[in-house]
Amino acid sequence: MSDSMFFVLENGRTRQIAREEFDPQKNNVCYISQEVLKEEHNRMGLEEIIFNDLSSERANFRTSLDSYADASVGYLNIINVDDLDGEMDRVMFVVRKNLLCLVRVDDGDGSEFSLFRTIMRQEQGDTTLAKIFYRFLERLLKGGNGRLETIEEELLSLEDQVVHGRADERLNTVIYGYRRQLSLIRNYYEQLVDIAEELEENENELYDERGLSYFRVLATKATRLVDDIRSLNESLSRLREMLDAALNYRMNNIMKVFTMITAIFLPLTLIVGWYGMNFKHMPELDWQHAYPLLAVIFILIVLATLWLFKKKKLM
Template identity: 40%
Template sequence: MYYQIQSEISPINLQDYNPDILTFGIITLDELEECYECFGFALATVMECKNDTHEIHGEIEVYDDYHFGIITGIETKHFIRVQDRIGIYIKSNLFLIVVIEDQDDSMRVELFESLKHINLSKVTLERLIYGFLERLILNNYSTLEKIEEEISNHEDKINDNHLDRNFNYKITGIRKRLLLLDNFYEQLIVIGEELEENAIDIFNADNLRYFKLFTDRVTRLSNNTRMLQDYSDHVRDSYHAQLDYNLNNIMKMFTVVTTIFLPLTLIVGWYGMNFTYMPELHWKYGYLFVIVISVIVAVLCIFYFKKKKFL
């Protein structure tokens, strides 16, 4: 469907398209194949839209009188994952969205939601594009805050020595989400910078500030995402350091116990040889003597280890 914007939004047919009036549209791949020649779009752009891939890459290709690019959208409300994929065409007074994959019709919803925040009597092509792109990162700050809180909770558990057996699985999931977000922001930064360059001079120079504003916001989100990636690395290192510390304590305890019983083992082995001329074997208090010696040795060892803070 195509729409013209004057004082209000009016749906139009393709035959009524007027390049002198600001127009936007959201169409399917099948509709693109039928109309791309009418707009002067290259067949290669249509084939790229039909390319079945979920790679997140930001790129705006510059043609003689229009821009073309692919945007991969992600879902952040419930679980961060790749969800949508659209193609965009931008030429003078035209912003066209091609829905490649959108199971919940979210791109159409975002487009019309963005129009609710625009003064239609003063709307420009730049403002229209900015409004739509801005909707793609709506509430992303709260998403990053939730991830930060999740990492912080893991850190608190580690500091309290409450180690989660599934920690590695959970922290890996967090890192994958952050990597996906970072790739998403990188593609938007590239798109914003390309539009700001205005290579084919289809934008009003005074309105290029919209694209700079958008790029700056996405850059801040990208920086926050990378900060959280570093934070997750720090927490993961802390987890493994705590594991090593606990293991060292166990090994130290085994070493202390072994050291305490080593002289006792020597005493028992010595008197267990049963040589004929060992006077203690026939002494009335020989058994008690060995017990007392063993206790004294054990107490002295324990006292020594406590003094050295091994216990």
């Protein structure tokens, strides 16, 4: 994979140029490696503080945007919402009035470079630096709606299992997994909301009103996805409550069965205990019909208890 791509923007159209043709006086767009930035930052007119920012430890953690006198610098943590266990990409961006420079910090599979090339092929007429940057950031939202819709359908399926009594305690682990997924996706989109809103603030006046409108749209789209995630989190909470209620109901039914069994056999236990005292003067012990009579009494007690439970709608 090439280390870099340079484009010049002329009359609303982009044209790829060689690295040596880069002219800081023109409108330029580029996707470069950290090594190229080290070699070219002076020719690009980037201040030393911007270059040092990339070299610092903060480049591995920070996701916010910083505004300088004539530039804005930030970092993007980029995830694939369809593969949350995959590697996270990181891209640094440097924006000036006549420059949009994306710097590859961690792009192991080249997906961000491929995205940049696709956008540059598509943006061939009536485009601006702000629009190209917007297209790049907007594509980072791609797949969000589809993934959230899939999660919603899966949660509805889980609710159906709970309602029809097919769920058990293992569902708690599944719910935790969905909560973790939604947390990762929410943090990702909130990052894009923050960056879009900070770009829209335009502290260093890099953009005109048309450019600001792009970032306003981006913030709205990302905010809508964050709101959808909040709704799914609420659905997860309801699902957890439904599961707890179902498990408690199931446990109560089990305890009710044990209680009924105890209630049925308690009178029998008392009778057995009574005759188990083995007193000598129990005339019925010598009666030849005593055993059949007690058997009939036991059966009547069981039937009477069952009838009482049924009458009280306990079974």
